[in-house]
Structures are given as C-alpha cells and as structure tokens.
Amino acid sequence: YLRINVLHTTVLNLLPMRTGEAAFPLMMKRHFSERYASSIANLLWLRVADFWILLWLGLLVYAVHGPALLWVPVALGLIAPLLLQPLRAKIMSATMGRENRLAGLLRILVGGLPQQFTRYLRLLLWTVLTWSLKLAAFVSVAGYFVDAPMSTLVPGIIAAEISNALPIQGVAGFGNYEAAMVLGSSLSALPAEALLAAAVNLHLFILACTLIFGALALLIPVKRSGA
Secondary structure, eight states, X not given: OHHHHHHHHHHHHHSGGGGGGGHHHHHHHHHHOOOHHHHHHXXXXXXXXXXXXXXHHHHHHHHHHSOGGGHHHHHHHHHGGGGTTHHHHHHHHXXXXXXXXXXXXXXHHHTTSOSSHHHHHXXXXXXXXXXXXXXXXXXXXXXXXXXSOXXXXXXXXXXXXXXXXXXXXXXXXXXXXXXXXXXXXGGGTOOHHHHHHHHHHHHHHXXXXXXXXXXXXXXXXXXXXXX
C-alpha cells in the first residue's frame, strides 16, 4: 500500500490534467485484484476529504482574523462530515435487493466509506493531522523566501493546493500553482514579486520531494502472487 500511494502521488504531481489519478485503480487492480469501481470510489472519497479539509482550514484561518460570523461556516464544516458516514448504512439498506443501475452505483459509491463510525472518525482525524502538518511544512519553506508573517502565507498555500487538485493544469502543475498562491495571498499586501518567488521555490521543493520519494518507492519490494 505504501508503494502504491507514493507512486500514485508521484505521477499525480507530474502528469497534467489530473491524469495521474488513473494510476491508483490500475495499481490496486494489478497488486490486490480490487475492482476498478471500488478503487475509484475509494479514491473519490479521498479527494472529497482533501477538498473538505483545505476549505475548512482556509475558513478557519480567515475566521481567526476576520468577522465573528465566519465561525458559523467553520462550525458547520466541522459537523457536516460527521453526518456523512451514518448515511452509508441507510443507503445500503434502501438499495438492498434492487438491481437497477442507480442502486448499484449508490452501493459502490458509499462502499468506499468505512463501515464502522470509529474507523471513519479516525480517518477524518488523520486527514486533519496530515494536512495540518503538510501545510505547516509548506508555510515554513515558503517563509524562507519571503519576509512575512507565517499566517499571511497560509491562504495562498491553501489556494495553491486547491488549484493543484483541479483538472485544469499543466505538466507538474506549473503556472496554476504559482498563480493561485499569489492570488490567495494578495490580501496580505505583500509584493507580488516576493510571493511569486516564494511560490516558485516552494513548488520546486515539492517536485524535488516527489521525485526523491517516487524513486525510493520503486525500491520497495513487490510481493508476487504465488511467491
């Protein structure tokens, strides 16, 4: 699983238009004989979790420095994911015995969610933790290239990460990542040239890490069936 996840991230960061996403179901099929529909459903929920935490952290940053009214969507964004997993059992029960196409698609879709609420909650907590650490690391790297309070860089980096998840992007995300970071940090009154330099260097750092860890992942032995 570690090898698949790292290699998936590698091709995802390098190939344009999110075409690297196809690597995940292909590798899951090859190494674990998992159905394409199941692995695509799992991947879909991973991306939903990514978008949720990025948007929620962005709202949280603005709420800390903005009007108190922003804490309302922050609270709603924290509660909404907790209501998603309980719908799994209801949808499974409602579609049981039905063989139409819609029922089948719904079963496959919600099948990507964990069956146990405790496991689902644990995955949410890990998502929050890993993204928080990731953004903290990116802010530290970007802060090395621009003289600004760390908090002013957070919105730009979140915007850059969201843009990197959109299907409209070039090879390795060049261009859209930098533009989104500059635009996201535009309210900080920092010079656009300094923000652009920080964005370019941060992006190069991410790509360097991508290549290094991708190469290391190739060294992880693959267990062959029947071996």
